[in-house]
Amino acid sequence: MDIVSTKEMLLDAKKNSYAIPAFNIHNLETMQAVLEGAWEMKSPIIIATTPGTVNYAGLDFLVGMAKAGAKNFNIPIAIHLDHCSDVDFIKKCILAGYKSVMIDASLKDYEENIRLTREIVNFAQKYGATVESELGVVGGQEDERKVDEKDVLYTDPNVALDFIEKTEIDSLAIAIGTAHGVYKLEPKLDIDRLEEIRNKVYVPLVLHGASGVPEKSVIEAIEHGICKINISTELKMAFIKNIRKYLSENPSANDPRNYLTPGKEAIKKVVIDKIKICGCENRA
Template identity: 45%
Template structure:
């Protein structure tokens, strides 16, 4: 099975009342873990690559690995650009074979964000690539993108209505209290804001910075209309923690396979748990 647009997966999620997991991939083992977990759970899945991942692994490797993974499993797989910040970067990913892109114009004033998003949609939609945009600034740091607590702000529902109306974007990432990276405390999501936004826009909502958010809060967000949930930090933690455990138990080990193999299995376990939490387990065959 080849790569599919994220919009196809989210339409099914909307109809079924669940969310699709979007898992960041940074190396081969994590790509394999995402595919293995999705296949084991019979779940649709989104592999996504950030600017940092593309810079580290190379866009050609990322695209080739995702295509190989999609061909080896029976479940639908999308390859998505996470937090693209320029038209040029988005076009590079589309030309490379990404099936979905995010254009993050949240740092711009509303009118400029709308204009940039429309420009991306005009280029992406004719070639079957779906587009996610962001409104409001999600705090924290993810690879090359950092937003301080002072600069982070929640999404305004009326601005969301106007944004969706004027762009016809496929999905919208909103800021309701999550943050990228590790949380210092327990995040509190603004469910009333989410409910209001969802009543004004009839498209799938995306929740970024979901690692560390309590499971019951994630499920409430899904009940209120979130259809794509992003996970990155939790995968890194599971992967690296297992590497540390293996090295601590075998300090003389020099075979990378004996270190990265168990780390991959830890990532599989974590991703399977998230898929079940999001309600997408078994939905690939639905």
């Protein structure tokens, strides 16, 4: 099996009222942990990488690792470029083998957002890649993208359909009360807004900043139309917490195979838990 786009998996999630988790990875170990958890749960999975991760790990290495995962684990695996505003960078990732990308022009004015998104859609369609875009502004920080709380804009349901029709995107990331990073207070999702958007549009809907959102709220969001859930911060926190614990208990340790393993095991547990919450177990 080769890496796939997110098109069929998200359409099936939309049809059957569940969600696919997209886990942000950073290196071989974090990708392995995500794939092992997904394979154990027989779940389709989305491996998400920010531009910062691509620059850190290397584009060809990431695609190569994802292809190796698809060869060794008999589940649908998509590798996705998350939150990228650089058109040339997105095209480079598609040419390298990415089958799913997110053009994030949400900080631009509406017409420019449409123009840039449409350009990527036209390019991606030539290579069988799917495109996600964002309407509204999700707060918090993802790589170098930082949005203060005062600048957060919720997605306007009345504009969503127009945006989708003009861009022909495959999925829409919406702003309904989540943020990237660590929450200071429990987030309150605008489920009424989500329901209104779901009733107006026909593409799968995406929830960013789901790390730290209470389980009941995630489940409610899925019940009201969310088809893809982005998870990043919870993986990083679990990874480093268990590495620190191991090094604290083994101060003379110097073999990365030993101290990275507890981190991988912690990520795998998070992955399995999120797959259960999303309802995508045994959907591969």
